[in-house]
Amino acid sequence: MAQDWHLPDRGSVGILMLILTESVLFAMFVVAYIVYSGQSITGPSPKDVLNLPILATICLLSSSLTIVLAENALQKGNLANFKLWWLATIALGLEFLTATAAEWRHLILDENLTITTNLFGTTYYSLVGLHATHVLVGMIFLLIVMLASFLGRNIQRQERRVKFLSWYWHFVDAVWVVVFTVVYVIGR
Amino acid sequence: MASINFPLENAGFRTSEHSLAQILYRWIATTDHKKLGLMYIICMLLFFVVSGLMAVAIRIQLAVPNNHFVSPETFNQLFTMHGTTMVFLVGMPMVAGLGNYLVPLMIGARDMAFPRLNAFGFWAFLFGGVLLYSSYFFGAVPDVGWFGYAPLTSKIFNPGPSTDFWVLGVLVAGFGTIASAINVVATTVSMRCPGMTLRRMPMFVWVMLVDALLILVIFPPLAAAQIMLMLDRLTNSNFFNPAAGGNVLLWQHIFWIFGHPEVYVLIFPIFAIMSEVVPVFSRKPIFGKPAMVAAIAVIFFIGVGVWAHHMFTVGLSALSNTFFATATMLVGIPTGIKIFNWAATMYGGKIRYATPMLFACGFLLQFLVAGLTGIMLATAPFDWQLHHTYFVVGHFHFTLIGGLVFGLFAGIYYWFPKATGKMCSEFIGRLHFWIFLVGFNVTFIPMHFAGFLGMPRRVYTYLPGHGLETWNLISTWGVAIQIVGILLFVVNIIWGLWKGEKAGDDPWDAWTLEWAASSPPPEYNFEKIPVVRSGRPLWDLKHPTDPDWKFE
Numbered sequence: 104m105a106q107d108w109h110l111p112d113r114g115s116v117g118i119l120m121l122i123l124t125e126s127v128l129f130a131m132f133v134v135a136y137i138v139y140s141g142q143s144i145t146g147p148s149p150k151d152v153l154n155l156p157i158l159a160t161i162c163l164l165s166s167s168l169t170i171v172l173a174e175n176a177l178q179k180g181n182l183a184n185f186k187l188w189w190l191a192t193i194a195l196g197l198e199f200l201t202a203t204a205a206e207w208r209h210l211i212l213d214e215n216l217t218i219t220t221n222l223f224g225t226t227y228y229s230l231v232g233l234h235a236t237h238v239l240v241g242m243i244f245l246l247i248v249m250l251a252s253f254l255g256r257n258i259q260r261q262e263r264r265v266k267f268l269s270w271y272w273h274f275v276d277a278v279w280v281v282v283f284t285v286v287y288v289i290g291r
Numbered sequence: 292m293a294s295i296n297f298p299l300e301n302a303g304f305r306t307s308e309h310s311l312a313q314i315l316y317r318w319i320a321t322t323d324h325k326k327l328g329l330m331y332i333i334c335m336l337l338f339f340v341v342s343g344l345m346a347v348a349i350r351i352q353l354a355v356p357n358n359h360f361v362s363p364e365t366f367n368q369l370f371t372m373h374g375t376t377m378v379f380l381v382g383m384p385m386v387a388g389l390g391n392y393l394v395p396l397m398i399g400a401r402d403m404a405f406p407r408l409n410a411f412g413f414w415a416f417l418f419g420g421v422l423l424y425s426s427y428f429f430g431a432v433p434d435v436g437w438f439g440y441a442p443l444t445s446k447i448f449n450p451g452p453s454t455d456f457w458v459l460g461v462l463v464a465g466f467g468t469i470a471s472a473i474n475v476v477a478t479t480v481s482m483r484c485p486g487m488t489l490r491r492m493p494m495f496v497w498v499m500l501v502d503a504l505l506i507l508v509i510f511p512p513l514a515a516a517q518i519m520l521m522l523d524r525l526t527n528s529n530f531f532n533p534a535a536g537g538n539v540l541l542w543q544h545i546f547w548i549f550g551h552p553e554v555y556v557l558i559f560p561i562f563a564i565m566s567e568v569v570p571v572f573s574r575k576p577i578f579g580k581p582a583m584v585a586a587i588a589v590i591f592f593i594g595v596g597v598w599a600h601h602m603f604t605v606g607l608s609a610l611s612n613t614f615f616a617t618a619t620m621l622v623g624i625p626t627g628i629k630i631f632n633w634a635a636t637m638y639g640g641k642i643r644y645a646t647p648m649l650f651a652c653g654f655l656l657q658f659l660v661a662g663l664t665g666i667m668l669a670t671a672p673f674d675w676q677l678h679h680t681y682f683v684v685g686h687f688h689f690t691l692i693g694g695l696v697f698g699l700f701a702g703i704y705y706w707f708p709k710a711t712g713k714m715c716s717e718f719i720g721r722l723h724f725w726i727f728l729v730g731f732n733v734t735f736i737p738m739h740f741a742g743f744l745g746m747p748r749r750v751y752t753y754l755p756g757h758g759l760e761t762w763n764l765i766s767t768w769g770v771a772i773q774i775v776g777i778l779l780f781v782v783n784i785i786w787g788l789w790k791g792e793k794a795g796d797d798p799w800d801a802w803t804l805e806w807a808a809s810s811p812p813p814e815y816n817f818e819k820i821p822v823v824r825s826g827r828p829l830w831d832l833k834h835p836t837d838p839d840w841k842f843e
Contacts, residue, residue: 124511127509219529222535222536
């Protein structure tokens with residue numbers, strides 16, 4: 104009996120639970136955004152200052168594809184391809200963060216919208232900021248894996264952990280779909 | 292119960308300890324689930340004493356009308372710190388401590404799924420607690436109540452850093468709680484020993500699994516609320532700022548989405564304890580185990596949809612009030628199933644009234660009373676009358692002391708022999724039970740009547756001539772009796788450690804796997820990983836001619 108006793112990987116369970124608990128955290132900020140949308144007493148309002156971040160969205164969503172390609176390459180033992188797709192993922196993530204930074208710069212300097220200005224500013228910066236923080240954390244882990252693989256560490260032994268990181272990255276992407284819809288489509 | 296070999300030297304376990312510094316280092320650097328579990332429990336008991344002393348000060352202040360034992364400002368700090376400590380620094384480490392110590396042992400595992408994450412969880416909790424209490428050194432003690440309603444917490448009404456201590460302390464301790472909950476889920480799902488199917492998993496582990504899932508769903512709303520408040524206070528954002536169109540009710544909603552299920556998070560481990568103690572001391576398997584599992588799951592699902600019964604008086608719509616009142620009353624059904632099944636387990640059993648069982652019986656009766664006053668308060672018009680009075684204080688102290696603390700004492704007396712290898716004194720234990728039972732009821736029954744007479748919570752004094760004097764004086768005397776009970780508990784623990792007789796592996800003739808390990812269990816728990824064939828593996832071991840698995 105002991106031989107055919109198989110239970111789910113503890114790491115999978117752990118990361119899924121992390122994703123569950125993070126989803127609820129985001130849900131609260133999304134709810135706050137929806138509840139307060141259109142409730143600001145003063146301007147500026149979303150439709151005046153927000154532009155659809157099309158390029159950033161395409162970048163972040165396609166980084167989910169490149170990280171899967173990297174994973175597959177790692178599984179097949181093709182380290183060169185793994186590094187290539189991994190770098191692509193990092194580049195796409197970086198482009199997304201840069202776009203967010205540029206958007207914030209524009210909003211703060213040109214439109215005079217800060218977290219203090221009105222309810223829109225408060226909920227916008229906290230929701231988008233919470234998401235960007237998660238992208239940033241993901242980026243740090245992506246960079247660690249990249250460093251390890253370029254320093255010649257045996258990354259194939261870490262296949263499980265790479266998989267968990269990619270799950271987290273997919274989650275951050277999925278959250279962006281919600282944030283994009285709520286903030287840039289419905290909220291405008 | 293057969294077993295499979297597992298080479299110990301491969302697992303990196305060492306067995307010898309040397310100097311005091313080394314022992315200290317091994318406790319601080321430990322990732323052992325039992326050491327961490329005990330550290331949680333020890334911290335819990337220390338915070339319990341501190342927070343209990345605050346309650347004593349509150350009761351002395353309220354013993355007679357127009358008393359000046361403490362100032363109104365100090366009074367606000369006392370009830371804030373008392374409530375915050377009891378929920379976050381006593382209740383939560385109890386959840387984590389019990390889960391840590393017992394879950395791996397009960398499922399035949401060597402440790403939790405993520406031992407280092409486990410250590411992180413403990414230290415984050417302790418750091419959060421220390422952060423909260425460091426407010427005393429800065430003369431900025433939180434004084435906004437444990438649920439910190441907006442806009443009282445805003446910079447305008449609360450200019451100093453006291454609320455920031457409260458926000459950060461609770462937030463950081465919450466990260467530790469989430470870490471330990473992830474660990475409990477991963478452990479129960481992935482670390483069960485061969486043969487330990489979900490059907491055979493002890494009821495204790497089932498309840499702790501549901502408890503951990505509930506934590507994962509409700510602690511993020513708390514974190515979200517605290518982050519919003521922190522942003523409001525530090526960056527002048529407008530979440531709870533009515534001047535900018537913000538709605539202060541948003542805080543109440545998000546806080547109670549956490550805050551109400553939180554009381555289930557706190558009471559579930561007690562349900563878990565009851566589900567082990569009652570069968571063992573009634574010499575019967577638990578009655579209706581599938582129904583018990585279903586009931587706990589139903590409480591989970593209904594429990595996350597009842598939060599606004601804390602908000603009947605803020606002027607929600609009639610439809611909302613009806614919905615939340617009905618949902619709240621529905622919780623009474625699965626809870627009733629649990630109480631019924633514990634009673635049915637005792638029915639016809641060969642009951643041994645040892646100290647753990649006495650406390651379990653105390654829990655059953657008092658928690659029933661708490662449940663009934665809960666149904667009363669769930670009725671919206673009734674709540675309008677008694678909201679924010681001492682009736683509510685009496686109600687939730689019946690759940691949290693009459694229920695939680697009595698159940699916790701049952702658990703501590705039950706597993707003390709396992710954790711220490713020594714027995715507590717039955718005589719002192721009984722004395723502790725009866726004196727604490729009397730003290731508890733003398734303190735908290737009068738609060739219901741003071742509440743009926745209109746005495747509000749959180750007001751530092753009251754006027755004579757409204758019929759409140761007698762009830763309050765009785766309450767305060769009850770505290771004196773409770774203190775004697777708690778002192779007897781401390782004496783019993785010290786006596787048990789010092790002179791208690793050797794417990795042996797299985798002093799209660801129990802059936803779950805933790806009693807198969809030695810007392811106290813070695814760092815690796817089981818020399819050989821057990822293989823189980825039924826829900827009561829130790830019964831199978833002790834009765835080879837009449838094993839449970841033949842009937843499963």
